[in-house]
Amino acid sequence: MDELEGGIKRITLPLPTRPGHVHTYLLPGDDGWTLVDTGVGLPDAKETWAAALEEAGGSVATIFVTHFHPDHVGAAADLHELTGAPVYQGVLDYAQCELVWGNPAWSERLLDWFHLHGTPDDVTAELVGQSSVYRPFIRYQRDPILVEAGEHVDGWELVAAPGHADGQLCLLKDDVLIAADHLLGRITPTVGLWPASRPDPLGDYIAALDRTIELAPKIALPGHGDLIDDPAARARQLQEHHRLRLEETVTALGPEPRTGYDLSFDLFGAKLQPAGRRFAVAETLSHAERLVHEGAALRHEDGGTVTYTAA
Numbered sequence: 652m653d654e655l656e657g658g659i660k661r662i663t664l665p666l667p668t669r670p671g672h673v674h675t676y677l678l679p680g681d682d683g684w685t686l687v688d689t690g691v692g693l694p695d696a697k698e699t700w701a702a703a704l705e706e707a708g709g710s711v712a713t714i715f716v717t718h719f720h721p722d723h724v725g726a727a728a729d730l731h732e733l734t735g736a737p738v739y740q741g742v743l744d745y746a747q748c749e750l751v752w753g754n755p756a757w758s759e760r761l762l763d764w765f766h767l768h769g770t771p772d773d774v775t776a777e778l779v780g781q782s783s784v785y786r787p788f789i790r791y792q793r794d795p796i797l798v799e800a801g802e803h804v805d806g807w808e809l810v811a812a813p814g815h816a817d818g819q820l821c822l823l824k825d826d827v828l829i830a831a832d833h834l835l836g837r838i839t840p841t842v843g844l845w846p847a848s849r850p851d852p853l854g855d856y857i858a859a860l861d862r863t864i865e866l867a868p869k870i871a872l873p874g875h876g877d878l879i880d881d882p883a884a885r886a887r888q889l890q891e892h893h894r895l896r897l898e899e900t901v902t903a904l905g906p907e908p909r910t911g912y913d914l915s916f917d918l919f920g921a922k923l924q925p926a927g928r929r930f931a932v933a934e935t936l937s938h939a940e941r942l943v944h945e946g947a948a949l950r951h952e953d954g955g956t957v958t959y960t961a962a
């Protein structure tokens with residue numbers, strides 16, 4: 652447990668996959684802690700949390716989930732049982748949480764979607780199999796209190812941070828941004844196009860980074876990695892990263908139709924494990940779709956396959 656400025660405590664939990672850890676935060680409030688994010692619902696999550704909260708002292712008044720990815724939402728139900736505190740989650744984010752984790756047919760949908768984007772059969776099975784690894788360890792809280800950007804939770808303003816997840820919400824107070832996976836220090840947050848996601852996640856993300864630059868918080872507390880002491884500068888770096896990636900994508904496109912799977916080899920190389928390839932395809936597609944929205948690429952759907960060409 653780390654003590655941060657403003658009485659905030661950071662509890663870092665291990666993750667079985669990269670980046671190997673996730674940060675959760677205890678924000679001080681009049682009625683007790685607001686606990687932001689929960690880690691994965693590993694079998695010993697409750698014991699781990701009981702020990703951490705005992706060390707922190709005081710009681711948890713509110714549990715807040717920034718987005719529905721396993722490392723952030725996974726132990727929400729365990730924490731609710733342990734503390735009795737209500738769980739708050741964004742409206743759109745909870746809808747996607749149910750669609751993905753509350754839906755036994757989701758794997759099937761993901762299979763179809765990777766096929767649609769040109770992934771060979773044998774590879775598709777591998778990619779989707781990999782994505783089920785976390786499924787048993789996700790115990791999200793049913794029927795949480797639904798909130799939206801602009802509302803306040805325990806004095807913290809909720810700020811929309813779409814891109815990494817469509818419905819991700821950050822918290823802002825006194826120039827401190829609890830950033831979740833919107834801004835990360837050394838890693839670039841993945842921004843992918845997934846089935847049932849918003850149509851232009853990269854466009855959403857670039858606009859959300861503009862908002863971060865405008866808000867100009869003094870510090871950002873991310874879901875992974877070091878504290879970010881110049882969030883606006885980091886937001887500009889991430890915009891620049893995607894500008895270059897968009898250029899690479901334009902360069903890879905020509906008159907010959909190419910699928911997202913195929914293009915992902917140009918953008919992310921050939922040497923990727925199935926989990927890496929899964930994100931590479933989704934991320935390539937978010938760039939291709941951004942180009943379609945900018946008028947720099949064309950999307951075609953033909954015989955059950957989506958392809959892109961230069962405009």
Ligand SMILES: [Zn+2]
Nearest residue numbers: 720722832874
């Ligand atoms: Zn994360």
